[in-house]
Amino acid sequence: MATRKFQIYKGDHKNGELVNFETEVNEGMVVLDVVLKIQAELANDLAVRWNCKAGKCGSCSVEINGKPKLSCMTRMNQYGPDETITITPLKTFPVIKDIVTDVSWNYTQNKRIKPVKLAPEAKTDKGYVMYQEDVGRVQEFRKCIECYLCQNVCHILRDHDKKDEFIGPRFMIRVASLEMHPLDIVDRIPELKKEFGSGMCNVTRCCTEVCPEDINITDNGIIPLKERVIDRFYDPVTILSRKIFGKRKKKLPPIKP
Amino acid sequence: MLDIAEIKTIEHDVLIVGAGGAGLSAAIEASSLGMSTGIVMKSLLGKAHTVMAEGGMAAALGNVDARDHWKIHFRDTMRGGKFLNAWRMVELHAKLAPERVRLLEEWGAVFDRTKNGLINQRNFGGHRYPRLAHVGDRTGLEMIRTLQDYGIHQGIQAYMECTALDLLTNKSGEVCGIVCMWRETGTFIIFKAKSIIFATGGGGKAWEVTSNSWEYTGDGYAMAYEAGAELMDLEFNQFHPTGMVWPLSVKGLLVTESVRGEGGILLNNEGTRFMFNYIPERFRSETADTEEEAARWLKGDPNARRPPELLTRDVVARAINEEVKAGRGSKHGGAYLNIATQRSAEDIKKKLPSMFHQFKVLAELDITKEPMEVGPTCHYFMGGIRVDADTTMSSVPGLFACGECAAGMHGANRLGGNSLSDLLVFGYLSGKNAAEYAKKVATHSELDKDKVIRIIRNATTILNRESGANPYLLHEELEHNMQANVGIIRTEKELNKGIDTLGKIKEAYKTVKAKGTSQFNPGWHEALGLRNLLITSEAVAHAALLREESRGAHTRADFPGEQEHWLHYNIVITKGDDGEMRLVKVERPAPDAELERIAKSSIDTLEMEIEKEREQGKT
Incomplete structure (x- = not known):
């Protein structure tokens, strides 16, 4: 047990400041434990968003010493014993109060994405037939806990504030999870280019680096989607073949015995 | 003066409170039936x-x-x-x-x-x-x-x-x-x-x-x-048998039953696979009684019976509790749950990825190499x-x-x-x-x-009063009381003590005070939730005192074992006209004869019956 120093942002979107706190930290504690301890003992009205405290719900995203993290999965022993720990809200979204931000923009983005529709012919009386090797890639994207850390570090959203032009990495992989679903028959490539701003991403991989679920957002999600856009809109051979043979349907996986 | 005309009103046909799996399923169905939801x-x-x-x-x-x-x-x-x-x-x-x-x-x-x-x-x-x-x-x-x-x-x-x-x-x-x-x-x-x-x-x-x-x-x-x-x-x-017990800050965090489903075994500090000693009579004929048989089951032998680690949660939670009480607990007062010796590291990471991650980050422990420490958690x-x-x-x-x-x-x-x-x-x-x-x-x-005004007043009073009890500390007191007196093993004496203490916390709650303004104020939210938690706790403690038997998750040390009499009753709780909590033993309706037959059939009889039905193309 040792007394440690903290600075936590208190205030709203317009006015606020870093407030100093000191509290006892025990073995095994994570940053969220400390924040909740400060809330209970020193600042009852400190606004904090959290739920599962197990890295599964993605509610407690904040910036710790400037680095975007889930506070429930950040152990105190990562920091030096004399280090002051600074906790600030996600920079990309407007502050509601203290370290809680308004992430509602993300919910509007999700609504823009066309929902899943599975090929009816793949349905059997035992359900749909899909093989593990064909769903593994989609399952990687579906691990997303919507902590929005990737949205927070994406420089298009964070530094350039182009929220009206790019849906951000979270929703790129949401599109990827649908486009790469072995049985989905909906086409989302045109809006990916025209509305969702797939061309905006210049693959700096910041999103992948902060993902607490280790989803390879850039290489497995965004880049393959960009390739699909290029195939569709810029590759003369596929454009010609589509004109002759009509729009290519998604290939269904073979039905194995 | 509170003017309720200033409060916004929204109308829906069906309104759902709670957006977990049940609430969302309900909302989807209601909305699909054309309801404004x-x-x-x-x-x-x-x-x-x-x-x-x-x-x-x-x-x-x-x-x-x-x-x-x-x-x-x-x-x-x-x-x-x-x-x-x-x-x-x-x-x-x-x-x-x-x-x-x-x-x-x-x-x-x-x-x-x-x-x-x-x-x-x-x-x-x-x-x-x-x-x-x-x-x-x-x-x-x-x-x-x-x-x-x-x-x-x-x-x-x-x-x-x-x-x-x-x-x-x-x-x-x-x-x-x-x-x-x-x-x-x-x-x-x-x-x-x-x-x-x-x-x-x-x-x-x-x-x-x-x-x-x-x-x-x-x-x-x-x-x-x-x-x-x-x-x-x-x-x-x-009480789920396997919550984390160490470090203290994550005590209670769930360790999925899948660890046992995938073959994980429970050991005490002597290295004994103790669950073999806790097989209840009702499940004896369907549970493996040797490690050898349990190992065959894990390999997929259809004739081997299930390992005792996969007994129902009430049984496993009580067993761990007993082992700890007898001084055979793990280092931090739980049992050892070992999957490392049962499955390859690759399998564990594939089948239990979030458990692997959870222990790695929060306990600095590699579950593909070392046993976890677990104990019961509500x-x-x-x-x-x-x-x-x-x-x-x-x-x-x-x-x-x-x-x-x-x-x-x-x-x-x-x-x-x-x-x-x-x-x-x-x-x-x-x-x-x-x-x-x-x-x-x-x-x-x-x-x-009038009711609307009363509800709002109840909420705002917590913010407006000059001073009073800290809601976080009251909550801590409540948790401590329930853990100590209305826990996994219960007795009349402790339950009465728990009920007394609940009364005191309820009194203190009447003066609960949330500091700060009404804007995103967790202290206020905590105080509002505490009213509900107190009613819930009171109902739990009184019902636990009334049911003088041990059945499933309710264990009374002073009334061990199931009592035939109690099988026929549920305890129903309502708010009396005097505002006090009322508990009534309500007789259960007789079960449908066919359902009762199915539930009480031996597994062999039932399986033969299903096989026959399938042959005849009935199901």
């Missing part, structure tokens, strides 16, 4: 407690073992619930679960697959066959995300970070609305609705060691109780709002309940995996029946203005 939630959409469910959802799909059948799922559930379940609910659940799981797949859930490309199923405690449809150990996330992404295109209105305070009823005693508060601004809002569904989850935050998040403050129980509804079976609180309420099995309506007309906040489905002890399927089945039934009810209501009722 709203859903109110304390957190953001997609963050409800369902995301923490790990192991899977139980449904007799028969994809891994074709011998499975709804009758066997039914029998397992009744036996797991020690025959105190509502028979009809268990029947509906076992029959409807497979189609609801398949529907979830149609809505976009991507389950792990069998070699034949079907939904894969895993073993779990109390289930005779591999029955849990799953996605690694993050099945709850898959469920909630699927329902969320499907639901947002169904025209459902989601009201996020909005706390429900209390129900409104009309002159005929029917539910007609609810007063809520926006957490962000602290302003109030009234929802008028023709029917209301509670999908508010449980009240596990009453205990110190719990797998539940801050949201689990028994809101649904308390609001229903205040509106005159009956609560039932609240003495049955499931996990689930079997009891809750008493509902009709077919319609899910409570005793207050127009108020429906589903999921953890409803009673009956799980009896005295819930089987792992039956919760997620419960959410799908009864969420759907609630949505359907609440919609049908709403269709018969011609117009919205007039608001009871």
Whole structure:
């Protein structure tokens, strides 16, 4: 047990400041434990968003010493014993109060994405037939806990504030999870280019680096989607073949015995 | 003076409170039936407690073992619930679960697959066959995300970070609305609705060691109780056998039963696989009695019986408790759970990725190399709002309940995996029946203005009083009391002590004070939730004192073993006219003869019967 120093942002979107706190930290504690301890003992009205405290719900995203993290999965022993720990809200979204931000923009983005529709012919009386090797890639994207850390570090959203032009990495992989679903028959490539701003991403991989679920957002999600856009809109051979043979349907996986 | 004309009112046909698996399932169904549907939630959409469910959802799909059948799922559930379940609910659940799981797949859930490309199923405690449809150990996330992404295109209105305070009823005693508060601004809002569904989850935050998040403050129980509804079976609180015990800051955090489903074994500090010493008579003929047989079962031998680690949760939790008490506990006062010696590192990372991650980060322990330390943690309420099995309506007309906040489905002890399927089945039934009810209501009722003002005053007084008790510290006191006196093993003496202390905390609560303003003020929110948690705790403690037997998750050291007499009663709790809590022993209706026969058949007889039916093409 040792007394440690903290600075936590208190205030709203317009006015606020870093407030100093000191509290006892025990073995095994994570940053969220400390924040909740400060809330209970020193600042009852400190606004904090959290739920599962197990890295599964993605509610407690904040910036710790400037680095975007889930506070429930950040152990105190990562920091030096004399280090002051600074906790600030996600920079990309407007502050509601203290370290809680308004992430509602993300919910509007999700609504823009066309929902899943599975090929009816793949349905059997035992359900749909899909093989593990064909769903593994989609399952990687579906691990997303919507902590929005990737949205927070994406420089298009964070530094350039182009929220009206790019849906951000979270929703790129949401599109990827649908486009790469072995049985989905909906086409989302045109809006990916025209509305969702797939061309905006210049693959700096910041999103992948902060993902607490280790989803390879850039290489497995965004880049393959960009390739699909290029195939569709810029590759003369596929454009010609589509004109002759009509729009290519998604290939269904073979039905194995 | 409070002017309620200034408070915004929103109208819906059906309003749902709670946006976990049950609430979202209900909302999707109600909205698909053409109802204007709203859903109110304390957190953001997609963050409800369902995301923490790990192991899977139980449904007799028969994809891994074709011998499975709804009758066997039914029998397992009744036996797991020690025959105190509502028979009809268990029947509906076992029959409807497979189609609801398949529907979830149609809505976009991507389950792990069998070699034949079907939904894969895993073993779990109390289930005779591999029955849990799953996605690694993050099945709850898959469920909630699927329902969320499907639901947002169904025209459902989601009201996020909005706390429900209390129900409104009309002159005929029917539910007609609810007063809520926006957490962000602290302003109030009234929802008028023709029917209301509670999908508010449980009240596990009453205990110190719990797998539940801050949201689990028994809101649904308390609001229903205040509106005159009956609560039932609240003495049955499931302590999950495997919560983390170290480090202290994560004590109680869930370690999925899938660890045992995938072969994990429990050891004491002498290295003994102690579960072999705790096999109850009822399960003896279906449980392996040697390590050799258990090992054969893990390898897939269909003739080997299940290892004792997969006995029902009440049994395993008590066994760990006994071992620790006898001085055979692990270093930090639990038992050792070892998967490292049973499965390859590669298998463990593939099948239990979030457990691997959780221990690596939070305990700096590699579960592919070392055993975990685990102990019982408060996990689930079997009891809750008493509902009709077919319609899910409570005793207050127009108020429906589903999921953890409803009673009956799980009896005295819930089987792992039956919760997620419960959410799908009864969420759907609630949505359907609440919609049908709403269709018969011609117009919205007039608001009871005095009641609205009273509800709002109760809330604002907490902010406005000059000084008073700290809500966080009161909550801590409550947790401590419930842990010490209304815990996993109960006695009359401790329960009485617990009830006394609850009385004192209730007194202190009358002066609770939240500092700061009404804007996103967790201290205030904490104080509001505490009212509900206190009502819930009181109901639990009184019911636990009244039930003088040990059955399922309710263990009385002073009344060991099941008492035949108590099999015929449920404890029903209501708010009396004098404002005091009333507990009544209510006789259970006689079960349907055919269902009773199925539940009490020997497994061999039942399996032969199913095989015969299949040969004749009946099922």
